[in-house]
Amino acid sequence: MSDIFKERHAKLGSMVLRLFPKVMQMILKYYVTPNGLQKRFSKNDFRLVFTENEVVLMEKLPKIDDFTIEISYKILRFEFNMLDEPKCKWGNVPHDTEVEIADDVQRLINATHSIIKINTEEVTAQYSEKLLEEIKCMVTRIDSYLEQDDLRNLYTSLCRSETDSSSILQDLTFVKAIEESLPDTESDKRERYSRLSIPIIDIFPKILRDVIRKCEPVAKFLHQRCVPVLTTFYPEQQRIIEELQYSNTYDSLDVSSIYHILRRLKLIPQPTKDWGTLPDKVDINLGDDVERIRCYRNNLAHRSDTKIKKNEFNEYFNEFRSIGHRMDLYFSQPTNYEQEIVDCRTCGMDTAMQAKYENAMMEIExxxxxxxxxxxxxxxxxxxxxxxxxxxxxxxxxxxxxxxxxxxxxxxxxxxxxxxxxxxxxxxxxxxxxxxxxxxxxxxxxxxxxxxxxxxxxxxxxxxxxxxxxxxxxxxxxxxxxxxxxxxxxxxxxxxxxxxxxxx
Structure with missing residues (x-):
């Protein structure tokens, strides 16, 4: 193997070993004081589970000069939730136009993984130059964010300095891939349930009220259309329908009432697989999405627990977002349902908000x-x-x-x-x-x-x-x-x- 490949790989390796940990340490210090970390650690006030090596690092607080990329990342993201979600979402590749601090943290993680996994003989001049330029832009932006120039200076110094290729490549073999997710905790699972509850409680009822309003803009006229079939509704639904003639608004209608009205009066085309059955992914007419809303609401409300695993959470949110997107296209007036649903995924959520939506879901059924x-x-x-x-x-x-x-x-x-x-x-x-x-x-x-x-x-x-x-x-x-x-x-x-x- 040519020495030039080793030199290129070693130069990139020095960024992983010397620059990237410093980047994460400085971001950590910007958000959280080392003394504050030490105080919390001394009180065992962390929900994170640290490895043995990480415990050794935490015991050195308030000194953080030896903090690894991963421990800084874990504390920032999973303990304090200081980093907003990158626009590309964690674990993906940011677009060139995405330049917030979290986007650059994701670039740093991606670069680390690329450098530690690539075979030395694959480190071409083009690969090396492109990655070094990306790192330069990344640290320049982070310096600007932190109002300093320390990282750019360190980057320049590493680029100019002689490298002991064999030593650096040997040290690089001990660097492990950064875990971008943690094992699920009971708290994580319950928070996911609460986040899924926001569209169920707040957004889907608004969507269905817009649907029924488009079918019949005047609430008292809808009441008149319901009278011949009123006995087919539950007593509570009958009461709500009777009130329409006086209130002349749909604000009191919930998902279940609207679903039954749309279905009984045949105000919209029936779902592709008929009412009462979850549509297939290819079924995307209005009736299908109304049926989906009912099915997803019931599936979540009928659970005997409030714990949602990550994969299940992602599947639900992808479905919710698709419903919001199609509904935005359906209504003639401008709506923003897709973005409202996207925002539910990463919005700030304290314990009071979590309890509010969890309890609201439990009260449905x-x-x-x-x-x-x-x-x-x-x-x-x-x-x-x-x-x-x-x-x-x-x-x-x-x-x-x-x-x-x-x-x-x-x-x-x-x-x-x-x-x-x-x-x-x-x-x-x-x-x-x-x-x-x-x-x-x-x-x-x-x-x-x-x-x-x-x-x-x-x-x-x-x-x-x-x-x-x-x-x-x-x-x-x-x-x-x-x-x-x-x-x-x-x-x-x-x-x-x-x-x-x-x-x-």
Whole structure:
């Protein structure tokens, strides 16, 4: 190998070993005083979990001259949340026009990874010159931000100085890739739930009010259109609809009420896969997005916990943003729903705000533990209670006879081997249904383990009958699938939209 390749790689390596740690130390000192860090560390007031090597560095506080790139980055981003999200989002490559401090921190991390991973024989003159120019621009901007010129001077000094190529390349082998994310904490998961709650509580209701306002601008006229079908709504929804004739505004309508009005009055085209079913990604008409809003709202409101993993969080937000984008295109007046949703992802959130949205979500459905037969815990909310009450009243008043069925959904919370268990259950439906009394099921395949269960109406006459039937059924299911290795299994029971009573 030519010495020139070693020299180029070593020159870049000196930036990683000597310049980049100094950059991160200075940014850290700009936001947080070393004495303040020392005080918090002495009180064990950090939520971060430090490695053994990092503990040694923290014990040297207020001296931070030996702080690595990673420990400075971890403290700034994960402990104090001082760095705003880069426009490209963490872990990506910033555009040349993106020049905020967080964008340059991301460039520094990307450069570090590139320099420590590249093979020496691949360090061409073009690669080296381009990267050095990027580093020069980066430290110049950061100096300007910090109102100094120390980093540019250090960069110039390193470029001009002689390098011991072998020594630097050897030291470079000990530099590890920077972890750009931390293991999930319970607090992280709950914060994600609260962030997802903001569009559900604040933005989606506004979107649907705009939809129904476009269909019928005058609220009292909408009330008149609802009168012929008013008895098909729940009593609380009937009350809200009756008030429209006096208030002449849609501000009192929630997601559930608007959804039922749009559907009952056929004010918009029905979703591609019909009402009550989550649309596929390719289904993007107005009805599809109204159905998505209902499904996502219910999925989050029906959870038995408030913990959202990172991948699930990203999937939800990508879907939410797409809905906002299409709705911005749908309305003739200017709206900004997509940006409002994007802002929810990174907006400041203190504990009071987190609790506010978490509680608001929980109040939508009021999900509670209703019954336990180890290892199964059964949860359901107000919707299911209302549904049961209405069904039992109907059975009593109409004196329905014969073997009729109703459909409910049973959702396994925190199920990890979804795809495998869906395949297993789909292959065993006939076998499982054969020995059951008063119940049969099919399996849904939308992202989580969902059982669509058809139950004979006589099994719903009392809570005791219902719970005993479900327990026997689920014991048979659990004997055939691999579930989460935990002491308990959380099951959420839901009524299925639009399927109250079905003839067998």
């Amino acid at each position: 009021n999900i509670k533990l209703r019954f336990e037969k180890r290892p199964i815990k059964f949860y359901w909310g107000d919707d299911f209670d209302t549904w049961l009450t209405n069904l039992r009243s109907l059975l009593k008043e109409e004196k329905i006879e014969g073997r009729q069925q109703v459909r409910v959904q049973i959702i396994f919370q925190n199920e990890e081997e979804v795809e495998r268990n869906i395949v297993v259950l789909n292959s065993l439906t006939e076998e499982i249904n054969e020995g059951l009394s008063g119940i049969e099921f099919i399996v849904a395949t939308k992202g989580s383990l969902v059982l669509n269960v058809f139950i004979l109406v006589e099994m719903l006459e009392t809570d005791e009958k219902l719970l005993t039937t479900l327990a026997v059924f689920l014991e048979k299911i659990l004997a055939r699938i691999t579930t989460v290795t935990s002491e308990t299994i959380d099951i959420v029971v839901l009524p299925v939209e639009g399927l109250l009573v079905i003839l067998n």
